[in-house]
Amino acid sequence: MPTAIELTGITKRFPGVIANDNVNLVVEAGEIHAICGENGAGKSTLMKILYGMQSPDEGVMRVNGREVSFSSPTDAIAEGIGMVHQHFMLAGQLSVLENVILGSEPVKSGGRIDFDEARRHLAEVSEAYGLTVDPGDLVDTLEVGERQRVEIIKVLFRGARILILDEPTAVLVPQEVEELFRNLRELKEGGATIIFIDHKLQEVLEISDRITVIRRGKTVATVNAADVSAGDLAELMVGSELPTPDTTESTVTDQLALEVLDLVVLDNDDRTVVDNVSLTVHKGEIVGIAGIEGNGQTELVDAIIGTGPVMSGTVRLLGNDITLAPVRKRREAGIGYVPQDRHHEGLLLDAPLWENAALGHQTRAPYSHGPWMDRAGARRRTEEIREEFDVRTPSVDVSARALSGGNQQKLIIGREMTADPAVLIAAHPTRGIDVGAQADVWNTIRKARSEGLATLLISADLDELIGLSDTIVVMFHGKLVATLDPAEITPRSLGSYMTGAALQEDVR
Amino acid sequence: MKTPLLRRIGLTVAAPLTAGLFALIVSALVLEASGSPAVETFRVMLENGLKLETMVDTLNRATPLFLAGVAAAIGFRMNLFNIGVEGQYILAGFLAAWIGASVVLPGPLHVGLIVVSAMVIGGLWSGIAGVLKVTRGVNEVISTIMLNFIATGAIVAGLLPRAIEDPTATNQGTPTIAESGWLPNLNWVLELVTRDITKGRKLTGVIAIAIVVGVIYHVVLNRTRIGFDLRSSGMNPFAARAGGVPPKKMVMYAMIATGMVAGLVGMPEILSDNHAYDQGFIQGLGFAGIAVALLGRNNAPGMAFAALLFGFLDSSSAVLQVRSTASSEIVTIMQAVILLAAVVAYEIVNRIRQRDEVQRASLLSGAAS
Ligand SMILES: Nc1ncnc2c1ncn2[C@@H]1O[C@H](COP(=O)(O)OP(=O)(O)OP(=O)(O)O)[C@@H](O)[C@H]1O
Ligand SMILES: [Mg+2]
Numbered sequence: 001m002p003t004a005i006e007l008t009g010i011t012k013r014f015p016g017v018i019a020n021d022n023v024n025l026v027v028e029a030g031e032i033h034a035i036c037g038e039n040g041a042g043k044s045t046l047m048k049i050l051y052g053m054q055s056p057d058e059g060v061m062r063v064n065g066r067e068v069s070f071s072s073p074t075d076a077i078a079e080g081i082g083m084v085h086q087h088f089m090l091a092g093q094l095s096v097l098e099n100v101i102l103g104s105e106p107v108k109s110g111g112r113i114d115f116d117e118a119r120r121h122l123a124e125v126s127e128a129y130g131l132t133v134d135p136g137d138l139v140d141t142l143e144v145g146e147r148q149r150v151e152i153i154k155v156l157f158r159g160a161r162i163l164i165l166d167e168p169t170a171v172l173v174p175q176e177v178e179e180l181f182r183n184l185r186e187l188k189e190g191g192a193t194i195i196f197i198d199h200k201l202q203e204v205l206e207i208s209d210r211i212t213v214i215r216r217g218k219t220v221a222t223v224n225a226a227d228v229s230a231g232d233l234a235e236l237m238v239g240s241e242l243p244t245p246d247t248t249e250s251t252v253t254d255q256l257a258l259e260v261l262d263l264v265v266l267d268n269d270d271r272t273v274v275d276n277v278s279l280t281v282h283k284g285e286i287v288g289i290a291g292i293e294g295n296g297q298t299e300l301v302d303a304i305i306g307t308g309p310v311m312s313g314t315v316r317l318l319g320n321d322i323t324l325a326p327v328r329k330r331r332e333a334g335i336g337y338v339p340q341d342r343h344h345e346g347l348l349l350d351a352p353l354w355e356n357a358a359l360g361h362q363t364r365a366p367y368s369h370g371p372w373m374d375r376a377g378a379r380r381r382t383e384e385i386r387e388e389f390d391v392r393t394p395s396v397d398v399s400a401r402a403l404s405g406g407n408q409q410k411l412i413i414g415r416e417m418t419a420d421p422a423v424l425i426a427a428h429p430t431r432g433i434d435v436g437a438q439a440d441v442w443n444t445i446r447k448a449r450s451e452g453l454a455t456l457l458i459s460a461d462l463d464e465l466i467g468l469s470d471t472i473v474v475m476f477h478g479k480l481v482a483t484l485d486p487a488e489i490t491p492r493s494l495g496s497y498m499t500g501a502a503l504q505e506d507v508r
Numbered sequence: 509m510k511t512p513l514l515r516r517i518g519l520t521v522a523a524p525l526t527a528g529l530f531a532l533i534v535s536a537l538v539l540e541a542s543g544s545p546a547v548e549t550f551r552v553m554l555e556n557g558l559k560l561e562t563m564v565d566t567l568n569r570a571t572p573l574f575l576a577g578v579a580a581a582i583g584f585r586m587n588l589f590n591i592g593v594e595g596q597y598i599l600a601g602f603l604a605a606w607i608g609a610s611v612v613l614p615g616p617l618h619v620g621l622i623v624v625s626a627m628v629i630g631g632l633w634s635g636i637a638g639v640l641k642v643t644r645g646v647n648e649v650i651s652t653i654m655l656n657f658i659a660t661g662a663i664v665a666g667l668l669p670r671a672i673e674d675p676t677a678t679n680q681g682t683p684t685i686a687e688s689g690w691l692p693n694l695n696w697v698l699e700l701v702t703r704d705i706t707k708g709r710k711l712t713g714v715i716a717i718a719i720v721v722g723v724i725y726h727v728v729l730n731r732t733r734i735g736f737d738l739r740s741s742g743m744n745p746f747a748a749r750a751g752g753v754p755p756k757k758m759v760m761y762a763m764i765a766t767g768m769v770a771g772l773v774g775m776p777e778i779l780s781d782n783h784a785y786d787q788g789f790i791q792g793l794g795f796a797g798i799a800v801a802l803l804g805r806n807n808a809p810g811m812a813f814a815a816l817l818f819g820f821l822d823s824s825s826a827v828l829q830v831r832s833t834a835s836s837e838i839v840t841i842m843q844a845v846i847l848l849a850a851v852v853a854y855e856i857v858n859r860i861r862q863r864d865e866v867q868r869a870s871l872l873s874g875a876a877s
Pocket of ligand 2: 043044045086166404405406
C-alpha cells in the first residue's frame with residue numbers, strides 16, 4: 001500500500017519555543033496511527049501543519065507519495081485531509097446542517113445555497129459511516145459526544161480520506177469512547193487513514209495500529225501497538241512510570257463545607273434538568289459525581305458557582321446561604337472553579353497569561369490592591385504558577401492562545417489552587433493533561449484535601465473519579481440515583497450505574 | 509527576548525504611515541483624474557497646515573473628534589457597538605446649552621454645571637439602551653439608532669421652539685449663555701512657545717477636558733480592576749462571568765460611560781464658540797468618532813493621532829475651497845481611503861511582527877543549541 005503521509009524534517013518555531021524540531025512521521029494508508037507525547041510536545045502543532053493551518057519553517061511533506069505544500073486548510077482538504085481540533089470549532093447558534101456545510105456550501109445556479117443537496121449529502125455521509133445526527137438541531141443544544149460527531153461528519157462531508165483527530169476522547173465518557181472507536185474502525189474498514197492524538201495510553205493501545213511518540217518537539221520512536229505496553233509508552237513519553245490516582249488514607253472531617261439541599265433547576269423550556277438534588281461535601285472530602293454528560297451536572301455546577309438559575313432549593317457554603325449570592329461573592333468566599341470547557345469559561349485567549357491568572361481572583365492580592373490592578377504582583381504570582389505547575393511557556397506575557405491545550409489547563413488549575421480555595425468545583429480537572437502532569441495535579445488536590453479542602457469532582461475519566469473520590473454519587477436524568485463507595489467499585493460497574501442500567505436503592 | 513525598542517516603535521507607526529501614504533497616492537490619482545493638480549493641492553494643504561492659525565484650527569476640530577472616538581471606543585472594548593454617540597451628544601448639547609442659558613453663576617460653577625449636565629444627560633440617554641439590552645435583550649445597535657431618531661427628531665426638534673427667546677432672529681437656537689459660562693481659551697499656552705495667535709483664532713479650552721478624558725480612559729482601562737473587568741467581559745463574557753464579573757452591570761457601566769463622554773462632544777461649540785445650541789450645531793461627529801476609534805485602535809494615543817489627522821484634513825478642506833485649487837470633497841475621499849488602508853495595513857504589520865518574533869526565537873534557539 002502507498003504511504004498516506006510522509007513528513008520529513010519538519011521544524012516549526014514560535015517565539016521562545018521550538019514546537020517541532022526535525023520531526024519525521026510516516027503514516028501508512030488505511031492504518032490508525034496514534035501520536036503521543038507530553039503537553040506542549042508539539043503534537044497539535046504538527047497536525048496543524050499537516051492540515052495547512054500553519055506552515056513549517058523547514059521540512060518536506062508528502063501526501064500519497066506526492067510532495068505538497070499547503071498555504072491554508074483549503075489546500076489540505078483538496079488533498080483529502082480533514083481535521084477535528086482539540087478545541088471544537090462549531091458555531092453554537094447555527095444548526096448541525098449549517099455547521100457541516102459552513103465553508104463548503106453546495107450552491108445552486110444564482111449563487112444560493114442548495115440546502116436540499118446539502119441535506120442529501122449529509123444523510124449519505126452519516127449513513128455510510130454510521131454516524132447519526134439530526135441536521136436541524138442547534139449545535140448549542142448538543143452534548144459533547146454529539147458535537148464531536150458533527151465535527152467528524154463535517155470533515156467527511158468534505159471528502160476527507162485522511163482524518164486527523166486531536167484528543168477526541170478527552171471529552172468523552174467510556175461508553176462514548178467505545179462508540180467513537182467503533183466509528184473509527186468502520187472508517188478504517190472503508191479505507192480511511194486516521195491519525196489521532198490521545199493522552200490515555202490504554203485507549204491508544206486499544207485502537208491504534210502504530211504509535212509515534214513525540215518528546216519536546218522531537219520524534220522519539222514509532223512502535224507497533226501490539227508490541228508495547230502502557231508502561232513502555234509512558235517510559236518513551238516522559239521516561240517514567242505510569243501513575244495511578246489512588247487516594248491515601250481518608251481525611252474527611254465532620255465540618256460541612258458545601259451543602260446542596262433539594263436543588264431544582266429548570267432549563268429554558270421549563271424541563272427539570274436538576275431534580276431535587278441534595279449533597280454535602282465536608283472539609284477534607286472529595287465527592288465525585290459520575291454521569292454521562294448532559295444529565296444535569298453542568299446545571300448543578302452552574303447553580304453552585306452562581307452562573308445559572310435556581311428554581312428552588314438551597315446552596316450553603318461554610319454554613320452561609322449563598323443560593324442567591326452573586327458569583328463574585330461566592331468566589332471571594334472561597335469557591336475555586338475549574339470549568340469543563342477551558343476556552344468557553346476558563347480563559348481570555350487573547351490576554352496575557354498574567355491577566356488570565358488574575359481572572360476570578362482580581363479582587364484580591366496579589367492581583368490587585370484596592371481599586372488598582374497590581375501588575376507586578378500578578379506577574380509574580382503567575383511566575384509561581386508557571387514554576388509549580390510546570391506550565392511550559394517562554395514567558396508570562398504571551399497570550400493564552402499560544403499555550404498548548406494541556407498547558408492552558410495547567411494554568412487554570414494553578415490559578416485556582418494557588419488562591420487557596422475552601423471548596424473546589426473541578427470539572428474534568430485533568431482534561432488534556434499528559435500522564436506525567438496528571439499525577440502532579442492529583443497530588444496537588446490530595447495535598448489540599450489533607451489540609452481541609454472540600455472538592456466536588458466531575459470527571460469523565462472513571463479511573464480518576466474512583467481513585468480520587470471519598471464518595472461517588474451517580475447523576476442520571478437530573479437525579480442523584482446512587483451513592484457508592486469507590487473502594488468497592490470498578491470502572492465497569494460504575495459505567496452501568498451511569499447509563500441507568502443498575503439502579504440502587506439508597507438514594508441520597 | 510524583547511524586540512529592539514526602535515523596531516517596535518517603527519512597527520507601531522508603520523501601519524498608519526503606510527495607510528497615509530497609500531491614501532496620498534489614491535488621492536493624487538483622484539485629483540489628477542478630476543483635473544486638479546495633485547502636487548499643487550498637497551503643497552497648499554501642507555503650507556497651510558504649518559501655519560500656527562491652522563494648527564489651532566486643527567486642534568479645535570480634533571478635540572470633539574477625539575471625545576467622540578473615546579466614547580465609541582469604550583463600547584468597542586466591551587463588544588458593544590454604540591451607534592448612539594450622535595444622538596447622545598446632540599441631545600446633551602442642546603439641553604446643557606439651555607440649562608446653561610437659564611442661570612447665571614460664578615464662573616467655574618457655571619461652566620461646571622454645563623459640563624456636568626451634558627455628561628449626565630448623555631449618560632442617561634445612553635443608559636436607556638443599556639437598560640433595554642440588560643432587561644429585554646434588545647441589541648444596542650438597533651436601540652441606539654432608534655434613540656438617535658428620538659433625540660434629534662422628536663426631543664430636540666420639539667423642544668427647540670420653547671427654548672427660543674427671540675423668534676425673529678435669523679439663527680434660531682437657545683439663548684446665548686452668560687459670560688460666566690464661557691470657558692476661557694488656551695491661546696496663552698501655545699503663545700508661551702510660539703508667537704501671538706492672530707486672525708481671532710482661539711484654542712478651545714475643551715481640549716484640556718479632552719486630554720483629561722483621554723488619560724482617565726487609558727488609566728482606568730489598563731490599570732484598574734473595573735477596567736480589567738470591562739476588558740475581560742469584552743474578550744470573553746462567559747469566562748468573565750465565571751470569574752465573578754457581573755455581565756449586566758458591565759453593560760450598564762459601559763453604556764453610561766460611553767454616553768457621559770459622548771455628552772462632552774458638543775462642548776467646544778457651547779463653551780467656546782457659539783455659547784448656544786442653534787441650527788448650525790455641528791452634526792455627524794458621532795459617526796466620525798467611530799472612524800477615529802477604528803483608526804486609533806481603541807487606544808488613547810492612537811485615537812489622539814487619528815483625531816489630529818482628521819482634524820487637519822477637515823481644516824484643509826476650507827482652504828482648498830477658498831483657493832479653488834481643488835474640490836473640498838477630496839478631503840472626504842482621503843479620510844475614507846485612510847480608514848480603509850489602515851485596516852489593511854494593521855493586518856499586514858501584525859503578520860510582519862509575528863514573523864519577526866519567530867525569526868528572533870530561532871536565532872535565540874540556534875545560539876542556545
Ligand atoms: N500560536 C502559537 N504561538 C506561540 N507558541 C505556540 C503557538 N502554538 C503552540 N505554541 C507552542 O508550541 C509548543 C507546542 O504546542 P502544541 O500545541 O503543539 O502542543 P501539544 O503537543 O499539542 O500539547 P497538548 O498535549 O498540551 O495539547 C508549546 O510550547 C506551545 O506553547
Ligand atoms: Mg494539543
